[in-house]
Structure formats: C-alpha cells, structure tokens
Amino acid sequence: MRAVLIRDLRLAMRAGGGFGLGLAFFLIVVVLVPFAVGPRADLHRVIAPGILWLGALLACLLSLDRVFALDYEDGSLDLLATAPLPLEALVSLKALAHWLTTGLPLVLAAPFLAVLLTLPPPGYAPLLLSLAVGTPALSVIGTFGAALTVGVKRGGLLLSLLVLPLYVPTLIFGAEAARRGAEGLDYTAPLAMLAGITCGTIALLPFASAAVVRVNLR
Amino acid sequence: MASLWEYANPRKFIATSDRVLPWIGALALICLVLGLVWGFFFTPEDYRQGASVKIIYLHVPAALMAINAWLMMLVASLIWIVRRHHVSALAARAAAPVGAVMTVIALVTGALWGQPIWGTWWVWDPRLTSFLILLLFYLGYIALWAAIENDDTAADLTSVLCLVGSVFALLSRYAVLFWNQGLHQGASLSLDKQENVDDVFYLPLLVCIAGFVLLFVALVLLRTQTEIRARRMRALLARERMG
Numbered sequence: 001m002r003a004v005l006i007r008d009l010r011l012a013m014r015a016g017g018g019f020g021l022g023l024a025f026f027l028i029v030v031v032l033v034p035f036a037v038g039p040r041a042d043l044h045r046v047i048a049p050g051i052l053w054l055g056a057l058l059a060c061l062l063s064l065d066r067v068f069a070l071d072y073e074d075g076s077l078d079l080l081a082t083a084p085l086p087l088e089a090l091v092s093l094k095a096l097a098h099w100l101t102t103g104l105p106l107v108l109a110a111p112f113l114a115v116l117l118t119l120p121p122p123g124y125a126p127l128l129l130s131l132a133v134g135t136p137a138l139s140v141i142g143t144f145g146a147a148l149t150v151g152v153k154r155g156g157l158l159l160s161l162l163v164l165p166l167y168v169p170t171l172i173f174g175a176e177a178a179r180r181g182a183e184g185l186d187y188t189a190p191l192a193m194l195a196g197i198t199c200g201t202i203a204l205l206p207f208a209s210a211a212v213v214r215v216n217l218r
Numbered sequence: 219m220a221s222l223w224e225y226a227n228p229r230k231f232i233a234t235s236d237r238v239l240p241w242i243g244a245l246a247l248i249c250l251v252l253g254l255v256w257g258f259f260f261t262p263e264d265y266r267q268g269a270s271v272k273i274i275y276l277h278v279p280a281a282l283m284a285i286n287a288w289l290m291m292l293v294a295s296l297i298w299i300v301r302r303h304h305v306s307a308l309a310a311r312a313a314a315p316v317g318a319v320m321t322v323i324a325l326v327t328g329a330l331w332g333q334p335i336w337g338t339w340w341v342w343d344p345r346l347t348s349f350l351i352l353l354l355f356y357l358g359y360i361a362l363w364a365a366i367e368n369d370d371t372a373a374d375l376t377s378v379l380c381l382v383g384s385v386f387a388l389l390s391r392y393a394v395l396f397w398n399q400g401l402h403q404g405a406s407l408s409l410d411k412q413e414n415v416d417d418v419f420y421l422p423l424l425v426c427i428a429g430f431v432l433l434f435v436a437l438v439l440l441r442t443q444t445e446i447r448a449r450r451m452r453a454l455l456a457r458e459r460m461g
Contacts, residue, residue, distance in 0.1 A: 144382065148375055152365045161361055162379065165354040166386045169393035176397060193396070197389070208382050215374040 001085060001093060008097035011070065022059040022102040023109055029055035030113045041118050048117035049127055049178035055113075056106045056131060057171055060138045061163060063102045065156045067094050067146040068213070077150075081217055087210040095136075095143040095206070103135030119182060126181020130191060134174035137198040140205050141166045147209040151216040170197055226303035228446045235439045242436045249429030257422040273331045275423060279430035281324035284352060287317030287434065291359075292384050295377035305442065307373035310380065311363055312441030316434055318356035325349055344394040351390050355383045369449070 033051050037043055071077040080090055110131055111124055119127065145163035149155035173194040180187040225231050257275035294310035297303060328346065329339045340346065359376055366372035 148362065148379060149365070151371065155365065158358075158361055158365050161354070162358040165351050165358065165383070165390070168351055169386065169389045172390075172393040172397045190396070193393075204385075205382070208378055212375060212378050215371055215378075218371065 001089060004080070004085065004090065005093050005097055008094060009100060022063050023105050025059045025062050026055045026106055026109060026113065029058060030116055033117070044117045045120060045182075048114060048119040049123060049182050050175050051117060052110055052114060052119075052127060053131070053134075053171060053175040053178060056103075056110070056135060057138060057167060059106055060102055060135065060142055061160055061167075063098065064142040064146050064163065065149070065159050067098050067143055068150040069146075072150045072216075077213070078217060081213065087213055088206045091143055091147060091209040091213060092140075092202075092206045095140045095209075098143060099136050099139035103139050107131045107135060120184075122184055123178065123182030126187050126191070127178045130174045130177040130181070130187075130194060133191065133198055134170055134194050137170045137194075137201045138167065140198075140201045141170070144205050144209045144212070147212040147216070150213070170194065173197065223301070223303070226301070226305050228305055231305050232443055232446060235443055239436060239439055239443075242432055242439070246429055246432035246436050249425050249432060253422050253425030253427075253429050257419075257426060261419055261422060270331055270334050271419070273327050274419065275426045277324060277327040277331065278423060279427045280320045280327065281349070282427060283430050283434050284317055284320040284324050284349065286431075287313050287320060288352065288355070288384070288387070290438075291317070291380055295380040298373055299377050299381075304373075305446070307377070308445045309438060309442045310376070311373075312445060313434075313438050314356055314360050314363070316437050316441070318353065318360065320430075320434075321349060321353045321356060325353065342398055344391075344398060347394045347398075348387075348391050351394075352387060355387060359383070 030051065033047075034044060037047070068077060071080065081087055083090075107128060110127055114124060114127060142163055145159050145166070148162060149159045152158055173190045177187045177190040177194060180190065225234060254275055258272055261272070263271065291310040291313050294306045294313070297306040298310065325346070328349075332341070333339050359379060362376050362379055363372050366375060
C-alpha cells in the first residue's frame with residue numbers, strides 16, 4: 001500500500017508539477033478577483049472566505065482528471081486492479097495522494113492568499129480549519145468522478161459537470177464555516193456538518209468508485 | 219402465475235406497451251386539456267395574486283414530476299444493478315430528458331410567477347436552489363449516457379451515478395436549507411386537509427397532475443420503445459456488415 005502511495009506522489013511531482021499547478025491556479029483566482037470586483041477593501045473582506053473556498057474547489061477540480069487517466073492509458077491500472085490490494089483500498093490511496101498533492105498545499109497556502117484579500121485576523125483559524133476538514137471530501141468525491149469518466153476520451157469537461165452538483169454540500173458548509181468565523185460568529189455547527197460529510201464520503205464513496213473502476217476496466 | 223419480471227423481456231414489453239400506449243396518451247391529452255382549460259378559464263382569480271395564481275396548474279405538476287422522474291430513475295437503476303434487465307436501464311435513460319424538461323418548466327414558470335409576486339426572477343432560496351442542483355444532476359446523467367459508447371458499461375456507470383447522486387441530492391437539500399431560509403411558500407398540497415389550497419383551485423390542479431403523470435408515463439414508454447428498436451436496428455446492421 002505504501003508503495004502505491006509513494007509511486008503516486010512521485011508521479012504527481014514529476015509529471016508536470018502536481019503541487020505547482022493547483023497552487024498556481026489558486027493564486028490566479030485570488031489575484032484576478034480584486035481586478036474583477038474593483039479595489040474596495042471592505043468588499044474584499046466580505047467575500048474573501050467564499051472566494052478562497054471557491055478557488056480551492058476549482059483548483060481541486062482542475063487536477064482531477066489526472067487521478068486515473070495516466071494509469072489507465074499506459075495499462076498500469078489493469079495491473080493495479082489485479083494486484084492483491086483490494087480495489088477499494090487502491091481508490092482510497094489515489095484519493096489520499098490527490099489530497100496530499102492538491103488539497104494540503106491549498107490549505108497551507110490559504111492564509112497567505114487571505115492576506116491579499118484582507119481577511120480579518122479572527123477569520124484565519126476557521127478558514128484553515130474548514131479547508132483542512134473539507135478538502136479531503138473534495139478529493140474523495142472527485143476521485144469518484146474521475147473513476148466514472150476514466151474510459152471517456154477528453155472527459156475533463158464531463159468530469160466537471162458530474163462532480164459539480166456533488167460538491168455543493170461541501171462548498172456550502174465549508175464556506176459557511178469560514179464566513180461565520182470571519183464575522184466573529186460561532187462556526188461549530190457548519191464545521192461539524194462539514195466533518196460529517198467528509199467522514200461519510202470517506203466511508204462510503206470508495207466502494208462506489210471501486211465498482212465504477214471495475215466496470216470501466218471490463 | 220405471471221410475474222412482473224416477464225415485462226423485462228423486450229419483445230413482451232413492446233407488445234404490451236404498444237397496446238396501452240394509445241390509451242395512456244389519449245387519457246393524458248384529455249386530462250391536460252380539461253385541467254388546463256378548467257384551470258385557466260373557469261376558476262376565479264386569487265384575491266391577492268390575481269390572474270398570476272393560474273401558473274400553479276403548470277408549475278406544481280411539473281415540479282412534482284421533476285422529482286418523481288428522478289425517483290423512478292433511481293428504482294430503475296436499482297433494478298438494473300440487481301437483476302440486470304435491459305429494459306429497466308433503458309427506461310431510466312428514457313426518463314432522464316423528460317425529467318430535465320420538467321425541471322426546466324418548473325424553474326421557468328416559477329421565475330415568471332416570481333417576477334410579479336416576489337418582484338424578482340430568481341432568489342437563492344432553498345427550494346429554487348435545490349431544483350437548480352437537480353437540473354445539474356439530470357444534465358450530468360444525460361451527458362454520461364451520451365459519452366460512453368458501450369451500452370452496458372454506460373448503464374452500469376449511470377446507475378451508480380444515479381445512486382450516489384440521490385444521496386447527494388438529499389444532502390444538498392438539507393445543506394441549502396441550512397444555508398438560507400427561504401422565500402418560497404409552504405406546501406399548497408398535502409394529505410393534511412388544512413394546508414390545501416381551496417377546492418376551487420384544488421380540483422383542476424388534481425386533473426392537471428394526473429395529466430402530467432400520464433404524459434410522463436406515455437413519454438417514457440415511447441422513448442423506451444424507440445431505444446429498444448434502435449438497438450435492434452444497430453444489431454441487424456452490424457450482422458449485415460459481418461456478412
């Protein structure tokens with residue numbers, strides 16, 4: 001299991017910068033927003049949590065089609081599927097690798113980008129917390145979407161369409177927690193809901209993803 | 219004892235549905251014409267909403283069918299996963315565009331009604347937002363069917379998507395409720411007599427709902443038949459090419 005994880009991480013780092021791409025996209029979104037809405041600090045302060053969450057979500061979406069695509073094309077997914085490792089564990093590892101290369105860097109970079117959007121200081125902890133709790137759900141749900149579309153040529157856009165409605169609850173609770181935190185309100189309720197979603201998706205979705213991978217390899 | 223599963227045989231399905239389809243279609247037409255004419259021309263105007271209340275005869279049945287079409291797809295997907303009857307998968311596929319159109323009708327009529335009554339075309343209200351998400355689910359489902367060439371693979375994948383999507387649709391519903399308390403009024407139809415709209419509006423509304431249900435059944439049967447025949451034709455053509 002560890003070998004698969006390490007292999008995935010190494011692949012992500014070497015093949016076109018897995019860390020770099022998502023982070024760069026996150027940076028682009030955050031930098032472009034003030035140009036789009038005008039240089040009003042009061043406005044930025046209000047929309048900062050939402051923009052940061054949206055940027056993280058889009059950056060996740062951007063890197064999803066690489067979760068299975070490379071392995072599917074060169075046939076190593078077939079080999080991995082016939083390995084003694086259960087397919088459910090394999091897709092979980094893939095999701096974990098995706099989170100380590102995309103989600104975790106986004107969480108760590110968020111406070112620095114929050115400075116650009118003049119997020120009020122009490123908002124940092126809830127923002128970090130909500131992203132840390134929520135991004136694993138994004139990776140797990142996204143892995144399911146990637147597994148669905150692995151057999152489709154140029155499935156990137158289709159993947160986004162499929163995953164978009166599945167991301168709605170995570171986005172609502174995550175951004176709500178960050179927003180309430182930034183306004184100095186109590187944010188335990190949305191954070192608990194977000195944690196519930198993350199735990200639920202981690203517990204259930206690998207089975208759906210594995211079933212879908214099996215169909216696609218048939 | 220004849221079993222329900224006999225209708226999973228495409229030949230039997232086509233024979234039976236051919237026999238009932240004209241009746242269902244005619245009944246749907248009668249109900250729709252009766253209900254809509256009755257509703258639009260022979261009911262009084264609401265004392266506060268005026269004539270705009272009449273959009274209820276399109277809006278409520280369409281919204282009901284939008285949700286029930288997804289439920290039907292969920293059941294059909296489960297049957298496909300468990301028993302692998304091809305007609306079931308095809309029926310789910312046939313229902314999706316009909317459900318998507320119903321969702322669009324509900325959204326558009328809602329917007330047309332909301333403009334004079336609420337003073338806005340769209341608000342980010344839980345019910346409205348849930349319907350928008352439902353529409354996205356329909357679009358994704360249809361797109362996935364269209365994107366995969368092998369029919370059985372497509373049926374398997376869309377069935378799993380339908381199951382996962384149903385869970386997330388429920389989740390979204392409660393997430394959106396949490397996120398924003400709405401502008402949309404409560405139910406105007408329920409088994410609880412107290413909550414119902416007045417009988418003057420209620421009876422034509424019931425006829426309209428019956429019409430929409432029948433229309434949905436007729437369309438799904440027709441589309442399923444078409445799909446079965448298209449598959450047969452593809453099989454025959456393929457056999458011909460093989461020589």
